[in-house]
Amino acid sequence: MITHVLGFPVIGKNREYKKMLEAYWNEKIDERELNHRSDQLRLFNWRAQKNAGMTYVSCGDFALYDHVLDTSMMLGAIPHRFGTWNEASEIPQYFDMARGNEKKNIPAMEMTKWFNTNYHYIVPEIEKGFTPKLCLKKLISEVDLALANSFSPKPVLVGPFTYLSLAKSAEGVDVWDSLDAIVDVYIDVLKQIGPKVDWIQIDEPILCQELGETALNRFLDVYESIRASAAPAKILLATYFDVVDDNLALLLGSGCQGIHIDLVAGEWDIDGLFDRFPKSAMLSAGVVNGRNIWRTDLDSALQTLKKVESAIGKDRMMIGSSCSLKHSPVDLAAETLLDATLKSWLAFAVQKLDEISLLESAMAENDIESQLREWRDATISRQNDQRTWDTSVREKTAHISDTQICRNNPYAVRCKVQNKAHSLGLLPTTTIGSFPQTSAIRSVRRQFKKGSINENAYRDAMRDEISSVIREQEVLGLDVLVHGEPERNDMVEYFGEQLNGFCFTRNGWVQSYGSRCVKPPIIYGDVSRPLSMTVEWTRFANSLTEKPVKGMLTGPVTIMCWSFVRDDIPRKEVCRQIAFAIRDEVVELEKAGIGIIQIDEAALSEGMPVKKRDREDYLHWAAECFRIATSGVKDDTQIHTHMCYSEFNHIMPAIAKMDADVISIESSRSKMELLDAFNTYEYPNEIGPGIYDIHSPRIPSVDEMVTLLRKALKHIPKERLWVNPDCGLKTRKWEEVRPSLANLVEAARIVRKENGSA
């Protein structure tokens, strides 16, 4: 039986990828060395796949920044500002597209999340007059490299329909006008690699979503020519991240010799699928989850595979990962410090290869009972482990009363008491939470973690920092102050480390974008909060000033979205547990005299399901979790939330259901495009559209911020407008933050005056 994975992590066992890219960007290594090291990483990946017994190794999935950008460059979709393509300088040009070029003052291409993962791709830009032609030939040379090293490559490409569906264009250009011309480039590539390989994988995850007119009309004929040009190689048409239902006829009717489906995402109607399954095609069953870290329950995977076998027979089956393994960490073997039982529950990319190979052996009826037993024991130990289960948590989340999901009074009543309680005038100024994290602060945190300084020394250092941040804000004249978050390494990790039910890896990195990797915590058990998490720091900050100090927490949805989540209970249940833990913290902050509390939901739109029809339900429970976290307080306690990284316009009504008194949203980079949403929808509570772009070292002038505020006032009544930056300031320098915030305070003063307030 054919075994394979849809893709493998690029980053290497020890993030060699990151080191390599950053060394190249800092001119420590040249292009030759960059190519050499990337080939080493490719070979490492292929060896891992081959040693584990995969029939084919994935090839072309290794990108120097992002695989969608590779596709753009393959097709010659290179925006004019980056110049014309020529082979000799394609690598610097590629990185200019990915990262921009400050020296030449060329902005980078846009980046956004790949479906509902935390991986970011570079959004294709289709310009007027775009004439596709084959430029980057990386896929072809990678096939040759694999063959030269005696691997059996299965080249992987992003399909034309997914590519164009994700592309954006300048006004007046219809990206679909390029369809035929880009398909010609695909054909050119396929003709070159077809004679060298058995199978070519073409990814069309877009089939899991709603397709546009042209895609619907053209899918079948385009795939017909794709198939013809790849011959004698066969095409494996791959979908993942959800079930395919609306577009099932396209998937099954494409005539492709192989079809891959993700059997761990969503509920497939297996019988319905096989009723219509093409007579001669092969099915690649994605039964090993590529985007989580849990060991596969091999027995239930086998059951699924047996079903497939009885429908189409063994010789028409392939066994694979559900999606690319790039979304999971590389190798569990590096986790030498993890509790042995917990570790036995996990499988990273290398272990997932073994799982696929074990499944193949089991299907071939080899005698592997002892290996299966080991896997089974781990699954059973996880099911029975006390640490995954906490009765008091279950009781709390099972019975939710109305008072636990609603504030006592609506916003219209609350706002009056709040303004009085906190003496807030018109257009109050505030920040989003963090202040610059200097190397001194980071070093204190590191020393404390290592044990080289004691708790008292750590606390003193943090208090010094908090005191100075409070002083800075008083001098600047901000209205609502923050403690600055010096004690936090990361807004999710900080809370995860203090909550029950979380564990952390040493080396469980996954690529987020380019060289940037993240190391998500793992939620393995019921979540509860043994002790307060932020109260001491916030109370201390509050004691230093007459001005209100805003408490600062991360919300349940964001904590969940940026973690690897347990798969034995529904996500919404996990989210609800976190919500109750945060609720306790909110109530305790209120008791400690903190009258304004912000709960960040930076990741709200990341949790959005792939399919439109599932989104309403998600937004409903996400908003409910936020309200669980925040409704334990009195009317005069003002709840803030903050969001960034995404377009929120279309989900404003859902955001309103969170019923935060105040929301701050990233918007300065888009010149307040956000406000367009208010033409058709009036956000009912207070809102602070960011007016200072914190992603840039640039200091915004008073004038430009005044302009933004005036623009905001056209859409938001003055009584409900706040003045704040786009996001936290932790990545900025004090030299940038001080003058920027001084300008922000001044801009607020000017606009306040224009609106009849002193």
Ligand code: GLN
């Ligand atoms: N409170 C956080 C900070 O200021 C928010 C970060 C974020 O939204 N990404 O750093």
Ligand code: ZN
């Ligand atoms: Zn933010």
